[in-house]
Amino acid sequence: MAQQDRAVQTRDRIVTAAAGAFYRVGYADASITTIANAAGVTKGALYFHFGSKEEIARAVIDEQHLRVTTAAQEIWIATASPAETMMLMCADLAERLVDDVVVRAGIRLTNGGAIFDPPTRAPYDDWLLTFEELVGGAVGAGEFLPSTDAARLAHFIIPAYTGVQLLSDVLTNMGDLKERIGEMWEILLAAVAEPARLEELRALGARIFGTAG
Template identity: 35%
Template sequence: MARQLRAEQTRAAIIAAAADLFDRQGYESTSLSDIVEHAQVTKGALYFHFAAKEDLAHAIMEIQSAVARRLAEEMDSRGYTSLEALIRTTFGIARLSVEGPVHRAGLRLATGGVVIRPPLRHPFTEWLEIISRKLVAAVRESDIHQDIDVDAVAHSLVSFFIGTRVVGRSLDPLARQPRRMAEMWHVLIRGLVPVPRRARYLSLATRLEREIGAG
């Protein structure tokens, strides 16, 4: 049991080190030797868990995907409206990105440098499906205009969400990410939500930004 625990701790340390380097340097610019040194493990320990750098990248994206799914499911279970659950999910992902490198690295890996192999699905495909379901439900709940093109809005929202974070990586300090998320939602809410329901969701976006900042 102790040996298994040490193996799990070593694997987690390798993943954390790789994520930090992938986030800061990029996938192509990071070598396995860099990861070994940063994780403070032997090459043998790394190869015991991961046969190649691509396997490490996949492990990081698998973690990111699983956490995002759990976050969306948690929001679903709390009785929020569909639009509130969607907004809270995106802010939850932003919080995770601020708190640790795995989710930041997952995004950077998903936007280039790594070929995603089955059974792993591309995270953008998963996000499109989650957002589309939420938008359809929000239309039924009259929180979003009845005449929207759900596919177009879902694609635009994913692009907006990813683009905000990619641009922010170059131009903004990490702590500003919640502000950018709130700005994104203020634009989207004004375009998607009927006027009588708009104030509620604008207030929610502002409140969630402050909660992340306070945390």
């Protein structure tokens, strides 16, 4: 059991070290030697766990997606309002993109889909399905207009978030990401919220994204 624990810990160290390297210098310039040195393991130990750099990168993406979807599920379970749930999920991801190098590197690798063949699309598919269900829930709860098309709005929110995140990364190194996502939601709510619920939802957004007052 102790040997299994050590193997898991070694694998985790490699994934974390690789995330740091991929984020700092990019996938192409992060060498196996650099990753092994950062993880404090030999190249032989690294290859025991991973057969290639691409396999390590996919493990970073998988770990990133596990972390953010686990948090998203916890938010969903704990929150009654579908609209609030979506905003909380967006805010949580924004915070993790600033604070968690595995999430930050994993998202960057996912956005750079041309790196892999076939491209990594599973995280996008998961988020699209999640938000389609939540948008439908917001319509059913009287938070969003009855005319709102859940699938179409989900296919707008996820790419919009991705675009805001990419620009925030370039312009401020994610320093303004949560604020910009809050602005994105202000615009969305003005377009899709039931008029009778708009001020309530705006107040929720201001609290969640730190723009109250």
